[in-house]
Amino acid sequence: MEIESKETEFIPVTNRQKMVSAIEEIKSWVLITIATDEEFEKASHYRRQVSTTISELEKEKKELTEPYKSKSKFIDAEYKKVIDIAENGFKVLGNALSSYQQAKHKKEREEQARIEAENREKTRKAQEALDKAREFAAELEAQGNTKLAEKILTKAENKVESAATQIVAPVAIPTKPEGTSFREKWVCTVTDKNAAIFFMLQIPMLNDFITIDTVGLTKAQNSMGGKIVVDGITWNKELIPVSKKI
Structure with missing residues (x-):
């Protein structure tokens, strides 16, 4: 076994010589056959x-590697302290950014819901005005004032069309600060339960998302003494044993 200069940087020459000497004879062993007691004793001695x-080699190896291990542990520990602080700061910033984005999106959703509610109210009032305008126009036509009737009716219809134009609150696209990533997540908010159910009933693929709170409905039925009647729902009366103290 040759001793290279690179190896001696970590393993002293004397140690390397011991290593070579230790396996000089052993490395030639492949198969040993013992035939006599004398050979048995000799093999046991060897x-x-x-x-x-082996014990001496393990001991020398430990003595040589221990200084490097302690240095490695020290370096790891020192870097870990700093990295932990940096990672915590990264996490704190991420939480702050996420909280801001969530709060911002919440305000945008609330504003959008407010505008949609206003539009629905405007449409309702405009429709009521149109119904009244039609009645008034019919009276005017009966009196022979057709032009005025048409003018009033057209004006009312235009208001309905104008009110029906939905104004959607602008939703800002969240920016992505450098070093931070976000994933999109859509949140469902019910603003008109009846309208949503009616709409979903018209589309088969959305039917499965309409659920009935059978637990709550059962509680209500028991509190009402079985007086609730709902189309499509069958009520089964069960007798539950009640124990009495004697």
Whole structure:
């Protein structure tokens, strides 16, 4: 076994020589056959020597590597302190950014819901005005004042069309600060339960998302003494044993 200069940077020459000497004879062993008691004793002696050699080599290896291990542990520990602080700061910033985005989106959704509610109210009032305008126009036509009737009716219809134009609150696209990533998540908010159910009933693929709170409905039925009647729902009366104290 040759001793290279690179190896001696970590393993002293004397240690390397011991390593070479230790396996000089052992490395040629492939298969040993014992035929006599004398050979058995001799092999046992050699085996004890090999065991001692292994222990000595392990000890030397530990002595040589221990300084490097302690240095490595020290370096790891020092860097870990700083990295932990940096990672915590990264997490704090991420939480702050996420909270801001959520609060911002909440305000945008609330504003959008407010505008939609206003539009629905405007449409309702405009429709009521149109119904009244039609009645008034019919009276005017009966009196022969057709032009005025048409003018009043057209004006009312235009108001309905104008009110029906939905104004959607602008939703800002969230920016992505450098070093931070976000994933999109849509949140469902019910603003008109009846309208949503009616709409979903018209589309088969959305039917499965309409659920009935059977637990709550059962509680209500029991509190009403079985007086609730709902189309499509069958009520089964069950007798539950009640124990009485004697």
